[in-house]
Each structure stands twice: as structure tokens, then as C-alpha cells.
Amino acid sequence: MFDxxxxxxRRKELASKINSGVILFLGNKEAPMNYPANxxxxxxxxxxxxxxxxxxxxxxxxxxxxxxxxxxxxxxxDVDDVIWMGPDASISEKANSVGVANTKPFGELFNYxxxxxxxxxxxxxxxxxxxxxxxxxxxxTGIKTEKIKIFSSQELIKAVVAxxxxxxxxxxxxxxxxxxxxxxxYATAFREIRPGLLExxxxxxxxxxxxxxxxxxxxxxxxxVRGEILHNHHHENIMSEGDLLVIDSGAESExxxxxxxxxxxxVSGKFTEKQKGIYSIVLKAxxxxxxxxxxxxxYRDVHLHAAKVITEGLKELGLMKGNVDxxxxxxxxxxxFPHGLGHMLGLDVHDMxxxxxxxxGYNSEIERSEQFGLAYLRFAKSLRPGHVITVExxxxxxxxxxxxxxxxxxxxEFINYEKVxxxxxxxxxxxxxxxxxxxxxxRVLGKQLIPKEIEDIEKAITGN
Ligand code: GLY
Ligand code: MN
Ligand code: MN
Numbered sequence: 455m456f457d458x459x460x461x462x463x464r465r466k467e468l469a470s471k472i473n474s475g476v477i478l479f480l481g482n483k484e485a486p487m488n489y490p491a492n493x494x495x496x497x498x499x500x501x502x503x504x505x506x507x508x509x510x511x512x513x514x515x516x517x518x519x520x521x522x523x524x525x526x527x528x529x530x531x532d533v534d535d536v537i538w539m540g541p542d543a544s545i546s547e548k549a550n551s552v553g554v555a556n557t558k559p560f561g562e563l564f565n566y567x568x569x570x571x572x573x574x575x576x577x578x579x580x581x582x583x584x585x586x587x588x589x590x591x592x593x594x595t596g597i598k599t600e601k602i603k604i605f606s607s608q609e610l611i612k613a614v615v616a617x618x619x620x621x622x623x624x625x626x627x628x629x630x631x632x633x634x635x636x637x638x639x640y641a642t643a644f645r646e647i648r649p650g651l652l653e654x655x656x657x658x659x660x661x662x663x664x665x666x667x668x669x670x671x672x673x674x675x676x677x678x679v680r681g682e683i684l685h686n687h688h689h690e691n692i693m694s695e696g697d698l699l700v701i702d703s704g705a706e707s708e709x710x711x712x713x714x715x716x717x718x719x720x721v722s723g724k725f726t727e728k729q730k731g732i733y734s735i736v737l738k739a740x741x742x743x744x745x746x747x748x749x750x751x752x753y754r755d756v757h758l759h760a761a762k763v764i765t766e767g768l769k770e771l772g773l774m775k776g777n778v779d780x781x782x783x784x785x786x787x788x789x790x791f792p793h794g795l796g797h798m799l800g801l802d803v804h805d806m807x808x809x810x811x812x813x814x815g816y817n818s819e820i821e822r823s824e825q826f827g828l829a830y831l832r833f834a835k836s837l838r839p840g841h842v843i844t845v846e847x848x849x850x851x852x853x854x855x856x857x858x859x860x861x862x863x864x865x866x867e868f869i870n871y872e873k874v875x876x877x878x879x880x881x882x883x884x885x886x887x888x889x890x891x892x893x894x895x896x897r898v899l900g901k902q903l904i905p906k907e908i909e910d911i912e913k914a915i916t917g918n
Contacts, residue, residue: 455507455626455709458553464503464518464617465524465553471613472519475576478567478594479505483514483586495670499587500801500808501580503710507552512561513517515554519578524912527563567594578607580614583808593855611809619814620804620840626890626899628711629799629842633888633900635667635705636713640904643701644914647719653677653689653699664705672704672712672803681718681882682850684793697721698729700883702846704803704850712803714844715904716886723916725908730851733883733908739847740885740906743795747837747845747889747896754820754834757795760847761787761827765868768849773877776868786868788827789859790851794843796811799888804832805842841891842899848884851877 462467468477472667481502484493490793498509501896506526514527523578528545529535529873536542549557558566566579573693577595581603582588619628639660646656657677664671678686681700693699702716718728718733725733746756766775767789773774773790781787798805798814806814815833825830833843858864858879861870885906905914 458551461505461507462553467617468520468613469517469522472578472609475519475578476570477517477519478577478579479515480587480590481507482511484511489537492619501614503801508548512560524554524557526554527558527560529560534782553855558862562595567780578610580610580809581606588679605836610622611813615806615809617815618800621800621842625711628707628709630899630901631707632705632711632713635664636715637902637904639663639703640717643790647699647721647915649693649695649721651693653691657689660703666707668677669706669710676702682852693721695722698883700882700884702884712799714799714803714886714888716846717904717906719911724912730908731771735903736847736849736883736885737906740845742768743888744896744898747891749839749891751819752834752836754831757831760784760795761791764791764849772873773870777872784865785825785827786865789855790829790870792849794831796846799842799844801820837891839891839893843889844886845887845889848882851880853878
């Protein structure tokens with residue numbers, strides 16, 4: 455946990471931004487896997503972690519926006535709990551460790567909220583993403599579960615997003631701790647990758663590292679020779695000579711901060727000339743995108759620049775044609791690069807996505823596009839010091855998408871479909887790093903950087 459002063463200061467700042475009423479945070483509960491007492495690994499709600507630090511189930515907390523009073527609601531372990539789970543600190547000791555003076559038994563939360571509603575006070579809560587939380591919110595507020603999200607507090611969402619978007623030095627250190635785990639994961643991948651290896655063998659080893667060094671994965675590992683499937687969670691293929699393996703993976707630090715890294719590796723240790731051609735374009739797009747990052751630059755412009763580099767590169771290889779600016783403006787590059795360039799990173803791998811992507815990545819000066827490809831850009835607004843953003847361009851050859859666009863003659867003034875068909879079966883390439891925006895510009899996070907140049911990757915795999 456951080457020092458209690460950090461949590462107190464965060465709560466004070468939050469309360470100062472909310473005009474009136476009570477701010478309610480519900481921590482997560484255990485989630486059953488296949489029968490009630492057999493649970494998934496517990497993950498605390500990230501907002502609860504950010505303001506109250508306590509990493510255990512069955513907690514709730516309130517902040518009175520007017521008086522500043524803070525209360526944590528929870529349980530003390532009784533003898534039965536101690537038999538199964540062992541002894542533990544009291545709820546008031548735990549509250550004290552994060553700077554909260556008042557505690558009450560969990561059951562009293564219901565009376566407390568009822569009383570506040572009774573005197574006409576607003577209860578601010580964040581949009582829930584778990585069914586149990588929706589049900590608890592219905593019990594507490596009387597609002598039906600299907601309406602709960604609509605009644606979540608925009609004032610609170612905006613205040614939390616503003617605060618969590620600017621990472622404090624302690625948070626950057628935690629993200630770099632998660633990146634140290636990523637470094638080890640990729641060192642293992644470089645060492646182990648070879649023809650004949652099952653995807654699942656490597657997948658198991660990499661996820662094992664996240665558990666032995668931190669808090670497990672920050673999202674389910676994507677590891678596949680079918681890298682053109684963007685979020686491929688199937689790991690049953692055998693790696694073969696000539697395949698490209700996409701590994702998009704992340705770890706959680708001890709304090710639950712995330713890393714999110716992608717590398718694309720040649721299974722045989724050496725890229726073919728054809729693979730080098732596409733890889734070099736993705737790498738150039740990623741490096742130039744990172745180079746652009748500094749305060750005041752709109753991330754949508756960084757995304758569009760990466761799209762331009764991809765279009766130029768594919769034009770040189772004969773897969774695209776025509777005017778590059780027009781091609782990008784019309785979204786032609788999205789046949790190959792159909793996703794956004796990146797997203798915020800923090801306590802969540804897609805940081806604060808549960809609060810609503812548009813609150814995190816867009817504002818009154820920049821609206822989300824509806825164009826295929828650009829519509830998936832999660833973060834578009836101007837960069838500010840303290841933002842941590844992923845930069846993850848890719849080129850993919852998705853047979854079904856190529857088939858569809860070709861049948862529609864879609865944007866055929868920019869796409870040379872005959873040439874594109876020569877690449878079906880190629881797979882996909884993505885390269886991803888996590889970047890901090892600084893006062894002066896940016897810094898690629900990670901104390902040891904994971905190889906991404908062609909020669910460095912080949913050397914890391916083959917030793918020469
Ligand atoms: N973890 C998927 C992504 O890179 O956004
Ligand atoms: Mn990723
Ligand atoms: Mn990512």
C-alpha cells in the first residue's frame with residue numbers, strides 16, 4: 455500500500471470537486487467460479503483501490519462531500535472466519551492504515567444511505583460493471599438494476615477521470631514494476647520460442663511469471679500464431695517454421711498497476727524478407743508515433759500519423775495506391791489497421807474504461823468518429839504531463855475482412871486487392887509500448903526496454 459497521506463490527499467481532492475451529497479464506493483466481492491465457495495482470484499475495484507487502498511472483499515466507503523467525513527464499512531473476522539481464513543487486523547486498524555478515522559459494520563451502510571436519501575441528499579456512485587454491485591446499488595438506492603448505470607453520477611465520473619488520468623510518481627513506479635515483470639515474460643518468450651512448441655506451453659509459462667512476481671495478469675494473455683485475430687485467446691496451435699507469434703500480454707504489480715506490451719516474434723528466430731517488409735512499417739509507425747508525443751498534441755493526430763506511415767509503407771510494397779492523405783482520410787488503412795493506436799494505462803489495463811470510454815478519451819473539443827477503424831480509438835484528446843498511454847499500431851491480413859471489402863469494391867482507388875491476396879495467411883504484426891507524457895515530451899516506460907528492432911529480436915531468440 456502507499457502511505458496513508460496519499461490516499462487522504464486523493465480523497466480530499468475528490469471531495470473538493472463534488473458540490474454536495476455523499477460519494478459512495480462499493481468494493482468488489484468474491485466472484486464464484488462454479489459453485490458459491492469456489493471463487494475466482496479476487497480483484498478489488500480499481501476506484502476503491504485508488505481512494506481507499508484496501509485490497510480485500512466486502513468493503514464499502516463513503517465520503518461526505520460537504521463535511522468531509524469519511525467512513526469505511528466492513529466486517530471484523532469472527533471465530534468461524536478465523537478457522538478458515540486465519541486471523542486478521544480489525545476493520546478500524548485497516549481503515550487507519552489508509553487514513554480513515556471512522557468505521558462501521560457493513561450492515562449499517564444500508565441505514566446510513568437510507569438516512570441520507572431521507573433528508574434529500576444526492577448519492578454519487580460510479581457505473582457498476584458487476585452484477586453483485588448492481589444488485590447492492592438497487593438495494594441501497596431503490597433504483598432498478600437496469601437503470602443503475604443511467605443514474606450513476608457524471609459529476610463523480612468526471613472528477614475521478616480527471617484525477618486518475620494524471621499519474622503520480624508513485625504510480626509510475628508501480629507501472630514500471632509491472633513492466634519489469636513484462637521484461638521477464640518476454641525474455642522467457644525469446645528464450646523458449648521454437649518450431650514445435652505449443653502456444654499453450656509458452657502461455658502457461660508467461661502467466662506463471664506474472665503470478666510468481668506480481669499479482670497475475672492485467673488481462674488474459676493474447677499469444678497466437680494467428681495474430682490477425684486481434685484479441686485471440688485460443689492457445690492450441692503448434693508453432694511452425696515461418697510463423698509469426700504475436701504476444702500481447704501484461705502483468706499487475708503488487709499494487710495492481712498494469713503493464714501492456716506486445717511483441718511479434720519469428721518462430722524460427724529469423725524474419726523472412728516478406729515479414730521484415732511489414733514489420734518495418736509497423737515499427738516505423740510506432741516509433742514516429744512515440745516521437746510525436748508531448749503535451750498539447752491530440753492523440754487522435756498521433757493515431758492518424760501512424761495510419762499515414764502504414765499507408766505509405768503499404769503503398770511502397772504495392773498493397774495500397776493513390777494519395778496517402780486521401781487514403782487515410784477515407785479510412786482505407788483500416789483494412790490493415792482496424793483498431794485504435796492506444797489507450798490509457800494505470801490500475802486498469804484499459805484505464806477507467808468501466809467509467810465510460812468517452813469520458814476517458816474524448817471531451818467537448820474532440821468527438822468520437824464513426825468511421826470504421828477510427829471509431830475504435832479509445833483515447834483521442836490532447837496529451838498532458840502525467841498521462842500514460844499505450845502505443846500499439848499493427849498490420850493484419852484478415853481474410854474475411856479482405857473478402858468483404860473486395861466484394862464491395864470498397865475504396866478500391868486506394869487498395870490493390872490482387873496484391874493483398876498474396877498476403878492472406880501472413881497473420882498479423884503488432885508492437886506495443888507504454889509511454890509517459892512528460893513536461894518536455896515523453897518517456898517510454900520500463901527500466902529495461904524489451905527488444906523490438908529486427909536485429910535485436912533475432913539476436914534475442916537465436917543468440918546471434
Ligand atoms: N490488451 C489489449 C490491448 O492491448 O489493448
Ligand atoms: Mn496489449
Ligand atoms: Mn493495449
